[in-house]
Amino acid sequence: MSVLVFAESPGGKIKKAVLETVTYAAKTAAALGTDCIALTIGNTTDAGQLGKYGASKVYNVAGVSHFDSQMFTSIIAEAVQKTGADVVILTHSSSGKSLTGRLAARLNAGCVSGVNSLPDVSGGFKVKKNVFSGKAIAQYEINSPVKVLSVMGNSIPPEESGAAVEVEAMDTAIPASSITVKEVKTVDGVVPLPEAELVVSAGRGMKGPENWGIIEELANVLGATTASSRPVADMGWRPHHEHVGQTGVAIRPNLYIAIGISGAIQHLAGVNSSKVIVVINKDPEAPFFKAADYGVQGDLFDVVPRLIESFKKYKAANN
Amino acid sequence: MVSQLVFCLKILYICSDFSQNNKCLNMNLLVCVSKTPETTAKISFNDNDTAFNSDGVQYIMNPYDEWYALVRAVELKEKLGAGKVTIINVGPAANDTVIRKGLAIGADEAVRINMDPISALNTGFQIAEYAKANNFDVIFTGKETIDYNGAEVGAMIAEFMDLPYISFGTKLELNGNTATISRDIEGGEEVLDIATPFVVSAAKGMAEQRIPNMRGIMMAKRKPLNVVEPAAFTDNVKVVNYTLPAAKSSVKLVDPENMDELVRLLHEEAKII
Ligand SMILES: Cc1cc2nc3c(=O)[nH]c(=O)nc-3n(C[C@H](O)[C@H](O)[C@H](O)COP(=O)(O)OP(=O)(O)OC[C@H]3O[C@@H](n4cnc5c(N)ncnc54)[C@H](O)[C@@H]3O)c2cc1C
């Protein structure tokens, strides 16, 4: 018995979301009275730090240069066997999402993807996740001997509970990959939306793409990531990976500032799990106010520049 | 006679040439389509909060399946001038309306595995069982369903069939037996080559939504919809209960002239900056 956590490291780096996953795995292991073992695949910088987040052992499988769900599934399945793991935990990220289901099929395991709180092991094994795009929470019971979970970002804060450990090499068979990666384009410097803690988002109220300067400036001052409503992406005002909502990215940041967005139900579905929502809209009847913690009724072209100045003042006073 | 022979040889020649480049007349595409409550549907539960209450709920085809996966498959077939698009759904007879819409958009035939989908693993298993016997070149799914947001079924089908799986494809071009796919990754995009057969999940960007026209709707009525009984499978996951999220307390309005106050509230009250 043990809990195996796959700590993904695209580009060799372990991100905060993965530290959350390892924390989740360590707490799950503690609840089950067993050990948490971490697995990294490919060149990984500073994998030993996972010990701090509760992994009692950290294994690395070297010699893998790119992501391929088929290849990674084989490697993880072999690690499951070697470590005798009965709970396997991944991150609900883009690569995690292509592994969770695969691994479940490989291990004939019950799986729940995108869990948002620790399992209840007081009688069976139960986990919760948001369903219907955040409009409800479902509790699942998993009955299989092996269980596979993926953890939704921002569900649990990373917590240091131990010390760094030596990384041990794990010898596993590495199957050939059928994928040839031709190009990887990443935007450096900005936190990707699914991981962002602060998000500044704008909608059709902006009137046109030429007005986005104030949105970018506000995001810059805050160190936030920008997002948009769907029509804005559809009209090509903003890149489509910024579109949040039921058919876009679902996010759960600490702060979501919605500017010139009406708050249609499909938009809310992707953002209603945010901890704090601020709405800036000139229409007092805008449905978004009902979902907001703080509201500003006014013209965004006046309000946003003022907000930027206030944040700057705050920054200057608090640095 | 001679001219006929020459003609035949020509066809043979074109086809053999094509088979390297474009698999002459043979791209066999499968699109997995699911059904979800319409996006504005009111969500409620019954049986002591253990079951979804479908009273008065309108259903639609899952947008990722319809707008991106299905439309791209139909476009590829149109581009090749040949091939077949089959849609498959695991669900009860009530799903036939959604399936007919898929046929109206341009799929050639449909298969329904006759059962209530219980777990993703079961659904993936059923689709894989059907697909194993039918030699598909590309199997499309949507990125995820907008009700249970699993993003699991495509990966499961791939594993049950021992095929490669490419998630969140935003562009897909076929060149003979090789596809070039762009996919969303955290904070960026990856472009890769992959040989058929494979499973791909479709995200925004892969195609543009199509509204079925009258002709499509008429033709859909005559296209085959085959009902297949499920294979035996033991489920190992189930929902035990549903809860609604805690209601938001009402909004606190801040004077638009006083943004210092908003910043103060975010710092002192909400404690998020
Ligand atoms: C199946 C389906 C799926 C969908 N999925 C999504 C999704 O994932 N994400 C999404 O966002 N939408 C989605 N939609 C679309 C959604 O229904 C709305 O149409 C959309 O969210 C509206 O975008 P908006 O708020 O930017 O624009 P609008 O609804 O036009 O709102 C603009 C707002 O700006 C305000 N405004 C205008 N000028 C100013 C000003 N000067 N100062 C302050 N405020 C101003 C207005 O009062 C208004 O409230 C979906 C729709 C369907 C049918």
Ligand SMILES: Nc1ncnc2c1ncn2[C@@H]1O[C@H](COP(=O)(O)O)[C@@H](O)[C@H]1O
């Ligand atoms: N019952 C079903 N029948 C057919 N395809 C399905 C079904 N459920 C899910 N899928 C496919 O799998 C994708 C991912 O679903 P999910 O893993 O449930 O998020 C969907 O977009 C569909 O393409």
